[in-house]
Amino acid sequence: MRVLSGIQPSGRLHIGNYFGAMRQHLQLQADHDCFYFIADFHALTSNPKPADIARYTPDVAMDYIALGLDTNKTVFWRQSDVPEVTELAWLLSCVTPMGLLQRCVSFKDKVAQGLAPNHGLFAYPVLQAADILIYKSDLVPVGADQKQHIEVTRDIAGRFNNDYGVVFTIPEAHIIESVAVVPGTDGRKMSKSYDNTIEIFESEESLRKKIMRIVTDSTPVAEPKDPDRCNVFALLKLFAQPQELADWENRYRSGGTGYSDAKKRLAELVIDYFKPFREKRAELEHNPSYVREVLAEGARRAASVAVETLTAARNAVGLGAHYGR
Ligand code: ADP
Numbered sequence: 001m002r003v004l005s006g007i008q009p010s011g012r013l014h015i016g017n018y019f020g021a022m023r024q025h026l027q028l029q030a031d032h033d034c035f036y037f038i039a040d041f042h043a044l045t046s047n048p049k050p051a052d053i054a055r056y057t058p059d060v061a062m063d064y065i066a067l068g069l070d071t072n073k074t075v076f077w078r079q080s081d082v083p084e085v086t087e088l089a090w091l092l093s094c095v096t097p098m099g100l101l102q103r104c105v106s107f108k109d110k111v112a113q114g115l116a117p118n119h120g121l122f123a124y125p126v127l128q129a130a131d132i133l134i135y136k137s138d139l140v141p142v143g144a145d146q147k148q149h150i151e152v153t154r155d156i157a158g159r160f161n162n163d164y165g166v167v168f169t170i171p172e173a174h175i176i177e178s179v180a181v182v183p184g185t186d187g188r189k190m191s192k193s194y195d196n197t198i199e200i201f202e203s204e205e206s207l208r209k210k211i212m213r214i215v216t217d218s219t220p221v222a223e224p225k226d227p228d229r230c231n232v233f234a235l236l237k238l239f240a241q242p243q244e245l246a247d248w249e250n251r252y253r254s255g256g257t258g259y260s261d262a263k264k265r266l267a268e269l270v271i272d273y274f275k276p277f278r279e280k281r282a283e284l285e286h287n288p289s290y291v292r293e294v295l296a297e298g299a300r301r302a303a304s305v306a307v308e309t310l311t312a313a314r315n316a317v318g319l320g321a322h323y324g325r
Pocket residue numbers: 007008010016017018019020021142143144145178180181182183184189190191192193
């Protein structure tokens with residue numbers, strides 16, 4: 001079973017990304033043929049500063065490798081290193097009805113958030129369809145927010161197969177049942193766009209500071225507190241063992257414990273949780289050529305599949321092989 005997913009290099013990865021996507025990506029490696037890539041072409045749709053995209057791409061790569069991406073088994077590359085995907089996106093564009101894209105909520109959401117609607121943003125789901133189809137993916141593990149894009153992919157693939165004969169495998173979405181939305185330090189969904197993240201590999205000092213600043217209500221120390229309405233408790237749920245969590249729940253409900261005690265413990269738990277990966281992350285930082293080599297090898301492996309699918313698609317529409325250039 002071929003599993004494929006992409007993640008945009010639009011900022012440093014945070015614990016929301018980890019529990020909502022990366023952890024599942026890494027777990028799937030055990031018994032699937034996994035293809036994971038850094039979606040830099042997609043990231044351009046929000047017009048990042050050139051220096052940012054250049055910086056976040058290796059950052060995302062190092063995070064994935066440090067957290068356990070199996071570089072021998074999993075194919076891991078940067079999207080733009082296999083540009084065939086954009087050629088396929090064009091072929092797919094020509095069978096994609098405008099209405100299908102006009103209905104995409106993610107486009108509407110981004111525009112509502114104030115992003116200038118460029119053509120790339122509008123065509124984003126077509127490029128995503130090309131990613132999925134060119135690598136012959138069976139299963140696409142994504143968060144619930146991406147479900148519509150997988151449906152669009154299935155629709156486009158179906159139309160192409162119908163018009164030109166069967167070229168593409170129709171993929172299935174595998175919606176990651178995240179541990180619910182991970183809250184950020186301000187209580188909203190943790191997101192790179194809200195400046196409320198706790199990064200996976202943040203320095204210990206900065207991590208402690210951010211955790212101590214998590215927004216809580218003003219219930220006095222002596223009073224009972226509702227764990228279900230507390231951002232600190234929501235994060236403790238991700239990191240504490242069940243016994244310890246039950247203990248915190250009691251302490252909240254019976255009063256006498258301040259939020260700052262819970263925050264201090266949370267900081268320790270987060271640091272311990274990622275400790276085994278921190279050393280590996282530091283090693284990778286000192287070895288950028290290794291990281292580049294992993295991505296280059298990934299691109300070679302990805303390209304061999306991409307060229308095969310693109311050739312079949314070019315033949316199907318009547319373009320045939322490239323004459324050369
Ligand atoms: P961001 O909101 O930080 O820009 P992305 O939209 O790039 O994050 O998300 C990448 C992946 O991480 C998606 O699969 C998304 O579902 C998951 N994800 C992001 N933030 C959270 C969160 N706060 N809780 C759970 N999952 C999240």
